[in-house]
Amino acid sequence: MQFSRKLQVGGRDPALGQGVSLDGVTMRFGDFLAVDDVSIDIAAGEFFSFLGPSGCGKTTILRLISGFVEPTAGRILIGGQDMAGIGPNKRPTALIFQNLALFPLMPVWENVAFGLEARGVAKQERRRRAEQLLELVALDGSGDKRVNELSGGQRQRVAIARALAVEPKVMLLDEPLSALDLKLRQHMRAELRTIQRRTGVTFVYITHDQSEALTMSDRVAVMSQGRIEQIDVPDAIYNAPQTAFVAGFVGEINRFAGHVVAADARHAVVETDVGRLRGVNRQALRPGERASIFIRPERMRADGAANPADENSFEAVLDRVGFEGNVVNLFLRTNAGREIIAQQHNSDDLSGLSSGAWMTLRFAPDSAAVLPAEGRFEAAA
Amino acid sequence: MKGVLSSVRRRYGGVATSLILVSCGLWALGLVVLPQLMMIDYSFRPSLPPAKQGGPEDIYTLANYAALYGNPLNLAIFLKTIWSSALVTATALVVCYPVAFFLARMAVGRTAGLLFIALVIPYWINEILRTFSWLLILARNGFVNTVLLDLGLTQEPIIFLGTTPAILVGMVYAYVLFMVFPIYNSLESLDPHQIEAARDLGAPWWRIHWRIAIPHAKPGIAVGCIMTFMLAAGTYAIPAILGGPKSRWFTEVIYSQFFEALNWNRGAAYAFILLIMCLGFIALMMRLFRVNLAEVTR
Amino acid sequence: MSADRVFRLFMGAYVVMFLVYLFLPLLFMAGASVNDSRFPTLLPWNGFTLKWFGDLFNDPMLWQGLGKSLSVGAGVIALSVPLGLAAALLLTELRGKARGLLYGVLVSPILTPGVIIGISTLVFWRQMSVSGGMFLTVLAQSSFIASYCMLMFMARLQRFDRTLEEAALDLGASHLHVVRRIMLPYLMPTILSAVLIAFLQSFENYNTTLFVYGTDRTLPIYLASKVRIGLTPAVNALGVIFIALTIVAAVVYEWRRRAALAVKPGKRAERPEPRTADLRPAAEPA
Numbered sequence: 008m009q010f011s012r013k014l015q016v017g018g019r020d021p022a023l024g025q026g027v028s029l030d031g032v033t034m035r036f037g038d039f040l041a042v043d044d045v046s047i048d049i050a051a052g053e054f055f056s057f058l059g060p061s062g063c064g065k066t067t068i069l070r071l072i073s074g075f076v077e078p079t080a081g082r083i084l085i086g087g088q089d090m091a092g093i094g095p096n097k098r099p100t101a102l103i104f105q106n107l108a109l110f111p112l113m114p115v116w117e118n119v120a121f122g123l124e125a126r127g128v129a130k131q132e133r134r135r136r137a138e139q140l141l142e143l144v145a146l147d148g149s150g151d152k153r154v155n156e157l158s159g160g161q162r163q164r165v166a167i168a169r170a171l172a173v174e175p176k177v178m179l180l181d182e183p184l185s186a187l188d189l190k191l192r193q194h195m196r197a198e199l200r201t202i203q204r205r206t207g208v209t210f211v212y213i214t215h216d217q218s219e220a221l222t223m224s225d226r227v228a229v230m231s232q233g234r235i236e237q238i239d240v241p242d243a244i245y246n247a248p249q250t251a252f253v254a255g256f257v258g259e260i261n262r263f264a265g266h267v268v269a270a271d272a273r274h275a276v277v278e279t280d281v282g283r284l285r286g287v288n289r290q291a292l293r294p295g296e297r298a299s300i301f302i303r304p305e306r307m308r309a310d311g312a313a314n315p316a317d318e319n320s321f322e323a324v325l326d327r328v329g330f331e332g333n334v335v336n337l338f339l340r341t342n343a344g345r346e347i348i349a350q351q352h353n354s355d356d357l358s359g360l361s362s363g364a365w366m367t368l369r370f371a372p373d374s375a376a377v378l379p380a381e382g383r384f385e386a387a388a
Numbered sequence: 389m390k391g392v393l394s395s396v397r398r399r400y401g402g403v404a405t406s407l408i409l410v411s412c413g414l415w416a417l418g419l420v421v422l423p424q425l426m427m428i429d430y431s432f433r434p435s436l437p438p439a440k441q442g443g444p445e446d447i448y449t450l451a452n453y454a455a456l457y458g459n460p461l462n463l464a465i466f467l468k469t470i471w472s473s474a475l476v477t478a479t480a481l482v483v484c485y486p487v488a489f490f491l492a493r494m495a496v497g498r499t500a501g502l503l504f505i506a507l508v509i510p511y512w513i514n515e516i517l518r519t520f521s522w523l524l525i526l527a528r529n530g531f532v533n534t535v536l537l538d539l540g541l542t543q544e545p546i547i548f549l550g551t552t553p554a555i556l557v558g559m560v561y562a563y564v565l566f567m568v569f570p571i572y573n574s575l576e577s578l579d580p581h582q583i584e585a586a587r588d589l590g591a592p593w594w595r596i597h598w599r600i601a602i603p604h605a606k607p608g609i610a611v612g613c614i615m616t617f618m619l620a621a622g623t624y625a626i627p628a629i630l631g632g633p634k635s636r637w638f639t640e641v642i643y644s645q646f647f648e649a650l651n652w653n654r655g656a657a658y659a660f661i662l663l664i665m666c667l668g669f670i671a672l673m674m675r676l677f678r679v680n681l682a683e684v685t686r
Numbered sequence: 687m688s689a690d691r692v693f694r695l696f697m698g699a700y701v702v703m704f705l706v707y708l709f710l711p712l713l714f715m716a717g718a719s720v721n722d723s724r725f726p727t728l729l730p731w732n733g734f735t736l737k738w739f740g741d742l743f744n745d746p747m748l749w750q751g752l753g754k755s756l757s758v759g760a761g762v763i764a765l766s767v768p769l770g771l772a773a774a775l776l777l778t779e780l781r782g783k784a785r786g787l788l789y790g791v792l793v794s795p796i797l798t799p800g801v802i803i804g805i806s807t808l809v810f811w812r813q814m815s816v817s818g819g820m821f822l823t824v825l826a827q828s829s830f831i832a833s834y835c836m837l838m839f840m841a842r843l844q845r846f847d848r849t850l851e852e853a854a855l856d857l858g859a860s861h862l863h864v865v866r867r868i869m870l871p872y873l874m875p876t877i878l879s880a881v882l883i884a885f886l887q888s889f890e891n892y893n894t895t896l897f898v899y900g901t902d903r904t905l906p907i908y909l910a911s912k913v914r915i916g917l918t919p920a921v922n923a924l925g926v927i928f929i930a931l932t933i934v935a936a937v938v939y940e941w942r943r944r945a946a947l948a949v950k951p952g953k954r955a956e957r958p959e960p961r962t963a964d965l966r967p968a969a970e971p972a
Contacts, residue, residue: 073856094398095855108853112871121867122857173857396779399851401861411772416791419829423806430809483704490701494694503701505940510708512936514890516906517925520913521711524718524726524922531714534729561711593693614797622799625892629913639801639893646897652809659805666799681790 023207024052025086025099025176027072032081034067034233041067043233044081049211049226051086051176054203056212056220058244059230060256065213066105068230069179072211073102086176096125101170102179106186107162109154115165116141116150122173140168143202160191167202177209184219196223217257221245229253246303249289251378254301261307261347264299264380267292275377280343281321286375297380306374307349309337309366320369323347325362339366431657452657462641462658469638470665472552473620476559477567480616481609483560484567488608489601491568492575493583511565519629522558523549526630550632558630559620566619567612574608575601610677617673618666638662712929719922726919738923748924751908754820755889758904761824762831762888767880769828770835771873777836778843793837795830803830804897818900826898831887835880842876875942882939886932 027049034042042064049055057065074095083090120133144164184192203210220227221241229236237249248254263279275288277300286300323339339347397405432448525531526548533545548554586596627637645655717728722735807826854864892906912921
């Protein structure tokens with residue numbers, strides 16, 4: 008995949024991909040509000056992911072963009088053109104379905120060439136283009152096989168080739184990797200990213216798997232109950248969550264609920280059941296407001312030194328140690344019974360740790376986030 | 389309704405949607421609803437010569453229905469038809485249940501396949517031929533009489549043909565398979581572990597059937613009974629072949645109103661009575677077995 | 687354990703008796719058709735003959751009836767298979783009351799006695815000055831045979847993976863193209879079955895046809911008249927031929943059906959895996 012590096016820098020051809028804009032898009036199914044006033048601008052050639060739990064409305068957004076359903080309110084623009092009233096077969100999009108939806112009664116090459124067939128391309132030319140695309144996805148020579156003779160990963164690639172065949176401006180992917188086993192899934196992530204960079208097509212990717220979204224995407228939109236919680240680059244989604252939902256949904260996190268006792272433009276101090284904890288005041292909270300403070304396990308330092316008087320430190324008892332190779336997870340419990348995870352790099356210092364030992368946990372204020380409590384995540388938790 | 393049509397159009401496009409709607413409309417109205425309504429309309433009008441149709445005498449009346457009530461012979465035939473059809477249905481149910489159970493739950497592999505085909509073949513043989521084969525058996529010089537005479541069990545050939553029992557024998561024979569297949573279909577989905585568990589708990593075989601298999605087969609039993617009853621009450625062929633003047637069936641009465649008395653209005657009224665009776669039986673079965681239309685026609 | 691064996695033996699014996707009951711009358715008929723007797727009977731046995739078959743072949747009425755039956759059958763196929771398909775396509779899309787009503791109307795012919803379908807068709811078309819004949823026979827038969835076709839298509843469509851259709855549309859195919867390349871190939875086995883079933887139903891129909899045939903006597907109508915009046919063993923010969931044809935058709939159909947069932951496990955494999963996402967615990971805190 009050497010080619011990808013060069014393409015990544017200067018080779019992306021903006022003419023290939025087109026931007027997608029959602030402008031106040033709302034979708035109702037009867038009484039159910041699937042998508043609630045969503046506005047997003049996806050740039051041409053961007054790899055954009057929608058991340059959220061099942062039922063959050065992300066699949067509906069994909070079906071709205073591809074044209075299988077028309078929004079109850081709002082506009083959808085592709086390449087600046089309003090898509091209202093334009094059917095799925097007239098839009099410059101190609102959708103890769105969660106179940107792939109390969110045509111079981113056609114051989115592989117006819118699957119790949121189906122879009123060309125629909126456009127009236129002559130058979131010989133179709134066959135030629137199908138072989139080219141199969142080569143692109145490393146399936147050359149499989150054109151005459153039946154779909155059910157292929158493995159899961161191969162079918163995945165046929166679906167990609169089939170979608171690429173129509174030279175879409177926007178590629179829509181609906182959890183296409185969810186049926187694959189872990190190893191294959193990781194391999195396909197890299198492959199998808201490569202194909203995206205190489206073709207310059209805008210990718211809109213739907214997933215409930217945060218690591219998938221964070222590793223592949225240029226930007227991620229985290230969704231919950233039909234609404235966008237946060238749109239950001241993966242780094243910011245992980246390190247600077249704007250809402251309690253995002254903090255709780257993306258990755259492991261330690262959370263302490265309480266209320267703000269002191270705040271300035273940069274930091275806020277939250278009174279919790281382990282004492283006062285200071286974190287970044289991202290939502291301009293004022294003293295008295297209910298809030299939670301979130302700290303990633305890898306930002307939590309644990310040591311045996313007893314000096315709990317320090318700021319942002321508290322004591323907890325070690326429950327068990329989970330070795331994961333390069334990192335070690337310490338599972339601890341506070342006096343109030345709250346479970347804490349602290350992740351450490353594997354080093355000699357950790358030898359000799361035993362369950363029941365009291366440890367002091369501390370973290371830097373800049374690595375913790377203080378967020379308002381009235382988020383839906385709070386309510387549910 | 390508009391939302392429905394738009395979803396059809398979204399799926400099949402404008403041209404195909406129009407074709408689909410026109411086809412369904414023509415079928416539902418032109419072949420089912422309007423003919424039935426016309427038949428009902430006929431049944432409430434007097435039989436008049438063409439010149440007087442639409443004239444002052446052409447009024448709605450219950451006379452055609454009263455005619456059945458006023459004719460003890462035809463009324464008796466009507467009641468006999470209901471009663472006998474119910475008898476045929478009950479007999480077929482008793483005869484068929486073990487066969488359906490065997491086919492669904494006891495036969496395996498090749499036996500099951502062969503048995504299935506063996507049952508399918510008579511199912512597809514013409515009703516008239518199936519009935520005719522019994523004519524050969526029950527005739528004055530037929531198989532049964534030949535055997536009885538040869539064995540000296542009777543001195544004179546017994547007259548079977550032209551009697552109601554002969555018709556019933558023919559009907560049970562002709563319609564048993566309409567009972568076997570629905571029951572088979574519903575028993576096939578019975579989890580064999582249920583039977584094993586019941587047996588494990590010490591239930592005798594009859595209790596296993598009464599408490600587990602038969603309740604599970606209810607939709608199939610309902611379908612089988614409905615089909616058998618409807619076929620028996622509505623057949624013309626079997627009474628015409630095995631019956632005689634003394635064993636007339638209600639369908640024969642209807643037929644004679646149409647093609648012998650040439651009183652289509654009265655014929656339509658009688659036909660409607662037959663239809664109501666069959667619908668009543670269907671409703672009764674659906675209530676009795678607590679199944680709905682979708683299950684019945686599955 | 688032994689009680690179980692006794693039960694199995696008893697059931698097996700019962701089923702064998704049932705098969706004897708089913709086939710013995712048919713064997714009598716076959717036997718009588720080759721008995722050199724003036725009457726259609728198996729006993730007394732007067733020796734083997736094929737003359738009754740010869741009689742049949744020289745019966746012009748028979749050939750006429752066969753011709754009518756084949757024509758009616760073709761007409762019924764041409765009408766009821768498309769009607770059944772159209773209704774199944776519409777019903778899979780409908781919901782709620784409209785669906786219940788249309789479904790009720792369109793399956794009702796199956797639950798209506800055949801004679802009544804014949805009568806209502808006859809009465810209805812007299813208003814348009816159309817009297818009994820092949821045309822009415824085709825219409826009357828189709829009105830309930832289409833219901834059977836519809837049920838077959840609905841069963842097939844229920845297992846159809848709608849995303850295939852959406853995928854084709856998404857790739858730019860027109861609705862017509864989707865129907866031609868995705869729907870029809872998927873429905874083809876059912877279309878063939880429906881054609882066969884429609885033909886068999888039409889070919890053996892008597893009760894409905896009786897009221898609408900006019901002067902166009904189909905084979906069952908002719909057969910019934912022979913059975914009722916002209917008792918010669920020629921009827922048996924006709925019956926044997928009829929049965930032989932039915933057996934061939936039934937075996938072919940059953941064989942096709944079983945073959946289709948047999949490849950089903952493989953078919954399932956070629957269908958997409960279940961949506962594993964749905965099986966995973968929801969990531970959202972509950």
